[in-house]
Amino acid sequence: MGIQAPRGTRDVLPAESYRWQYLEACMRKAAASAGYRETRTPVFEHTELFLRGVGDTTDIVQKEMYTFLDKGDRSITLKPEGTAGAARCFLEHNLYAEPLPCKMYYLNAPIFRYENPQSGRLREHHQFGLECFGAQEPTADAELILLAYRLLSELGMRNLSVNINSIGCPKCRPVYHSRLKEYLAGKIGCMCDDCKGRFERNPLRVLDCKQKKCQELTKDAPSMLDLLCDECRDHFQELQACLKDAGIPYTVDPRIVRGLDYYTKTVFEMITATKDGNLTVCAGGRYDHLLQQIGGPDLPAVGFGMGIERVLMLAESESIQIPEPAWYDVFVTYMGTHRADAFRLTQLLRQEGLKADMDHCGRSLKAQFKYANKTKAPVTAVIGDEEAAGGTVKLKNMNTGEERSAAWEAAAAAVREMTEIKAKE
């Protein structure tokens, strides 16, 4: 079989790349509409960044990172998520000294997690992410949620549910932690094995357990939302007011607990139902103390990540139409000895701003037409003895069959006229 792409990776082939490009264009437009500008950060970072940023008790850090020593004995990790790298970039370049907030986005950032792949879960995937540094008000949170929601719904996603929660701040979360532990303490015996461990490390995770018996146990558990401090409660209230005002449907789900330790206050997920279960396409939240944790000033921030492969997968399953660009505007065929003429005409048409090509495989005229047809070229040009003698070219509209003759200099204009392609500036 030869060498294959490594487990959990995928090639994007020429026949499908237009889908990515279409999505990218939509994402850039959405980000720009709210003043987010692109940033590009390295694919790998020092491992320490993720230990301190993401949290060393999280599953991502404990068992899913691609970590290795480079030849200089530095511990390097391929990015397992996008936020930590963006935060590092923000700090390293003192972007907090510039007018805040600093809004940045990244597109097609490769993300690596060593997991067992399955539908919608790869070892290398790509994310579109937005980060807003230096904004503490809930309007910033709302803006991000709206932006993601509108982007996805404008792409045609249906059955999109927006789930939000607040997980408090360092002031109120410890209070909740101890309350939750008190509540769960007597029930440890009935929990699943995973949750017994979670109880010690991060009791919040028990709420997130998918096991029926654990869900039963936590049914009447105290809710973080009842114990938020005044600041967090007001923040969450105002966020909801913004979302309501904007008219987007959302659900408050007190069980959302993200797998990254840096979150504070707002956390959210966008989930769509597919034929085989629910898929999270976008998730994020506020991380008011991450910058400080990795050695910077204590500035608030909020952001989200969106999985591009997942969006594409959903676009497919929901039969969302993505326009496929034609290979060519015009395909130049030639007969007998007129290859050089065809070459010159092709170059001329390209200089005139058209997508043009000719046969490079020594095919018969008939086969050249068959090929042109397969590429869906709307117009085919023919150069035979007659045309070569007169310095003209015959153009055929492949949809209507209409044929006309044109001088070389007028060929590009004629092709445009036949297909209504706008002339280049």
Added chain:
RNA sequence: GUGGGUAUAGCGUAGUUGGUUAACGCGCCAGAUUGUGGCUCUGGAGAGCGUGGGUUCGAGUCCCACUACUCACCCCA
């Protein structure tokens, strides 16, 4: 990391209780007289059956191991 399923030309599949030169559809290439495609017809190229062992006179068909893919769990975008 744990458990289940699968593994035959570029793609999708068929291969009966193990037995001659592994079949079909799509795709690809070439033809169907004279300078032209899309429909149709004809022909052609292309796999030795994931890899390595084993059983057998003989294995794509049976056994073992490995690998890959896939699904579920865990977790997540």
